[in-house]
Amino acid sequence: MPPGPRPRRNDSPPSARANAVYLLDQIMGEGRLMPELLASGALDRLEPGDRARAQRLATDTLRGLERADRLLKKHLRKPPPLHVSNILRLGTVELCMGGDAHGVVNDAVNLIAGHKRYGKLKGLINAVLRKIAADGPAAWAALRVPHLPKWLRAPLAEAYGSTAVAGFEVAHYAGAPLDLTARTNAQSVADATGGTMLPTGSVRLTQPGQVSTLPGFDTGDWWVQDAAAALPAQILSAQPNEAVLDLCAAPGGKTLQLSAAGATVTALDLSEQRMTRVEQNLMRTGLNATCITGDALEHQGGPYDAILLDAPCSATGTIRRHADLPHARDGAEIGDLIALQEAMLDHAITLLKPGGRLMFCTCSLLPDEGECQVENALARHPHLRADRAALNRPGIDPAWITEEGGLRLRPDYWADLGGMDGFYMALLRG
Numbered sequence: 001m002p003p004g005p006r007p008r009r010n011d012s013p014p015s016a017r018a019n020a021v022y023l024l025d026q027i028m029g030e031g032r033l034m035p036e037l038l039a040s041g042a043l044d045r046l047e048p049g050d051r052a053r054a055q056r057l058a059t060d061t062l063r064g065l066e067r068a069d070r071l072l073k074k075h076l077r078k079p080p081p082l083h084v085s086n087i088l089r090l091g092t093v094e095l096c097m098g099g100d101a102h103g104v105v106n107d108a109v110n111l112i113a114g115h116k117r118y119g120k121l122k123g124l125i126n127a128v129l130r131k132i133a134a135d136g137p138a139a140w141a142a143l144r145v146p147h148l149p150k151w152l153r154a155p156l157a158e159a160y161g162s163t164a165v166a167g168f169e170v171a172h173y174a175g176a177p178l179d180l181t182a183r184t185n186a187q188s189v190a191d192a193t194g195g196t197m198l199p200t201g202s203v204r205l206t207q208p209g210q211v212s213t214l215p216g217f218d219t220g221d222w223w224v225q226d227a228a229a230a231l232p233a234q235i236l237s238a239q240p241n242e243a244v245l246d247l248c249a250a251p252g253g254k255t256l257q258l259s260a261a262g263a264t265v266t267a268l269d270l271s272e273q274r275m276t277r278v279e280q281n282l283m284r285t286g287l288n289a290t291c292i293t294g295d296a297l298e299h300q301g302g303p304y305d306a307i308l309l310d311a312p313c314s315a316t317g318t319i320r321r322h323a324d325l326p327h328a329r330d331g332a333e334i335g336d337l338i339a340l341q342e343a344m345l346d347h348a349i350t351l352l353k354p355g356g357r358l359m360f361c362t363c364s365l366l367p368d369e370g371e372c373q374v375e376n377a378l379a380r381h382p383h384l385r386a387d388r389a390a391l392n393r394p395g396i397d398p399a400w401i402t403e404e405g406g407l408r409l410r411p412d413y414w415a416d417l418g419g420m421d422g423f424y425m426a427l428l429r430g
């Protein structure tokens with residue numbers, strides 16, 4: 001039986017709400033990330049519609065968590081156990097976002113009623129959510145936009161200032177539209193899907209619905225990729241028949257771009273499971289790459305004309321789409337990630353042809369995983385230089401170019417267009 005909440009005593013299958021609470025418990029209690037939970041089959045017992053609903057309910061709750069906790073605090077003498085808190089939080093968010101009070105309160109009570117340990121708290125859940133139903137929705141919008149947790153807010157405020165961080169938080173709360181990268185012609189993808197063209201050439205959909213039913217999915221005309229994430233491969237500008245290594249490739253968005261440009265691509269990733277997704281994506285789009293499952297630090301191929309190193313990182317630039325991340329993590333792993341990025345950069349340099357190009361990028365907002373890495377790499381390898389001219393591309397604001405010659409993208413940029421992921425990238429020439 002796949003993981004997930006146990007069916008209730010009357011054997012009715014677990015509902016979308018029960019599964020949303022299970023996701024919240026795992027994220028906040030066990031530090032697990034939503035993609036990892038989904039990949040391990042956490043929602044597999046649900047029908048596709050309920051699966052999407054459970055995920056949406058958990059995401060809405062995580063985005064609105066601080067607001068929900070503020071409202072709940074008024075009605076609770078002491079913080080309840082996490083599972084009970086999460087039922088209350090989910091109910092509060094649903095009520096404050098226009099949910100039907102009767103259905104939301106009843107279902108929350110049913111969720112706890114069969115629970116061995118906390119079943120006796122059903123009266124509390126009923127009473128608190130009734131009060132929230134009465135005064136929560138009016139109070140909700142007046143509450144501040146939820147702040148990032150301290151482990152992340154403090155270093156970001158130091159790097160960018162608190163006004164900028166407030167802009168990031170607005171973008172995180174708003175969530176992200178769906179961006180597509182076209183295999184060949186972006187305008188025809190925009191026309192077919194009803195999307196709009198972004199200044200950097202990605203196609204943006206604000207009401208996408210189910211991705212696999214969009215025109216051009218089956219024929220592999222495009223793939224999902226945030227506009228910011230599409231820029232490293234654009235800037236690397238792979239040429240037909242060039243030997244290009246994608247060193248941390250999965251799930252493969254950048255591999256597809258490199259292959260679509262006509263390069264001879266080697267795609268490598270440590271994770272076998274994630275590498276399967278690269279292969280599936282290549283198959284769907286009819287593109288090609290030699291796929292290797294292995295450790296980037298041990299790869300000895302090449303030498304390559306160009307290397308794209310999209311290094312593992314804190315992923316703090318993707319919170320618009322991954323509301324679970326700030327709640328599942330506490331920053332403890334960042335020191336190890338910084339050391340790994342540095343080792344990968346140094347190893348990648350040894351695989352380049354003389355005069356070759358290395359694109360280093362991370363989907364992180366932390367300068368330690370971006371600007372500082374490149375500044376230090378330039379100091380360690382005096383023959384390298386950062387290619388600023390390569391950043392002079394349509395849609396890129398020169399103000400986004402950093403002192404050491406990289407490009408800093410932030411979630412508060414393009415606010416009127418729907419934002420972008422936080423990303424850092426620099427093109428280094430050997």
Ligand SMILES: C[S@@+](CC[C@H](N)C(=O)[O-])C[C@H]1O[C@@H](n2cnc3c(N)ncnc32)[C@H](O)[C@@H]1O
Pocket residue numbers: 247248249250251252253254255268269270271274294295296297310311312313363
């Ligand atoms: C940011 S993701 C890459 C995203 C990918 N470039 C894309 O555009 O779809 C980082 C990847 O690094 C991989 N990774 C982590 N450690 C690695 C290692 N030592 N060697 C190779 N890949 C590694 C992870 O499995 C993960 O897929």
